Amino acid sequence: MQDDPAIQIIDLHKSFGDAHVLRGVTLTARPGDVVAVIGGSGSGKSTMLRCINLLEQPSSGSIAIRGEEYRMRPGDGGLVPADPRQVQRIRAQLGMVFQNFNLWQHRTVLGNVTEVPVHVLGLPRAQAEARARAALERVGMADKADAWPAHLSGGQQQRAAIARVLAVDPLAMLLDEPTSALDPELVGEVLAVIRDLAAERRTMILVTHEMRFARDVASHVVYLRDGRIEEQGPPEQIFGDPRSPHLRQFLGNAA
């Protein structure tokens, strides 16, 4: 168990109707890996990430979290979960950070962060609150515990959303362009938090357009193009010596 990859994706395909969006993605993240996923818009980065916690249902292929494979059965033109309970259990171990934060607007920051520990993990409220406050402390939001999400800046909302993930102490974090919806001057505060977490060797898969950041924090970089992994490797290789002409062009445009 301990040696199992945190996340293992094998030959993942996903079609939306006629659009074949993922065309055989195979990817492994070991515990402590920080995998940065880069690629042009529409290349399938979000879809891949969303397949990992089954927010999207794969058309074919297999996904295993810490060695436990999702049990799927054919249906609905692809695969559907055979055991919804299993899906819920695995999801509770994967924290997702969304581009648009997706904080629950009817709860305070603290309410957002305690929600999953109390109502999904079943922790006693006092313990959940202690965890939540520690998580808010980590992201520098301790003083905003009683604030409403609508009253926060984008950067603060995203940090609260990261605290919401930290409070469940996930096996791996899935981050989908966590700074893309932010005003430029707010990007830094969120990247700083993610940088800390990466330095702690928290397992994460990070979809990002921040190339310099990816180069700094990633242990492994994956370049996705047209639903395939066109190139992958350590950041020095991907950014320093890219082989694929497409990747070279992509990096040239991004820089």
Place this chain on the structure above:
Amino acid sequence: MPDMDTITPLRPATGAQLLAGLRGLLMPHRLIMLALALTGLAAMVTQMDWSWLPAYLPRLWGGLLTTLWMLAGSVILGFALALPLGVVQVIGPRPLRWLASGFCTVVRGTPLLLQLWLLYYGLGSLFAAYPVIRETWAWPYLREAWPYGLLALTISFAAYEGEVMRGAFAGVPNGELEAARAFGMSPRKVFFRVWLPRAVHRALPVLTGEIILQLKSTPLIATIAVADLYAIVTRVRQATLLTYEPLLLLAGIYLCLSAILTIALRWLEGRMPSGG
């Protein structure tokens, strides 16, 4: 997204808000209104006949309680009905969706007075025709008028709020529901922990207005002889042969009730900023 770093936190603002509120009252048009109201009040007290009032106070009090009970009962029951009416119209299977939207359309499209009379004279006399019903425990209630009044008010509130809740459920951002799913909530938890409270939260500002409207619909039940505030005042008018005094009193009481409700509901809303 605008940078809202600098927005004042809710709590320390109360003192400043109070001041701002007072300053708001001192606007010229408000001052004129206040003067008019005071003059009117003075005229009412000195020029009119209020000698009947003490004798009728207990009955007026009873009428007020009836009105409040009818309002509270129909709002609570009606809202409880509005939730499924709203949900079903968003995610229900087609037949249920049609049924719910048909119910809302019909009830909203016909006068409440008509519904009230149909229930009271139609259903009421239908019940009376069946000895089986007359022998049940429910008969002592079904013989009274107020259950039909409560039912009609409830149905009406349910239909209007069912429509409001349909919009509120549909408008909850999908991302928030997705976040709930992504954290491992079961469909049931997603509904009860996020979708439902979030929809109610969205609907709250509309609901407060609708509760005031509902208050102003309650006098209709006087037409089926429920002794609410309006019915009592009508009796006062018949007994004293006075026209304006009882009606003015009635207007004053409804105005006060509306004001109290508005303030209470505003306060409730203020505790939760609307997240859009």
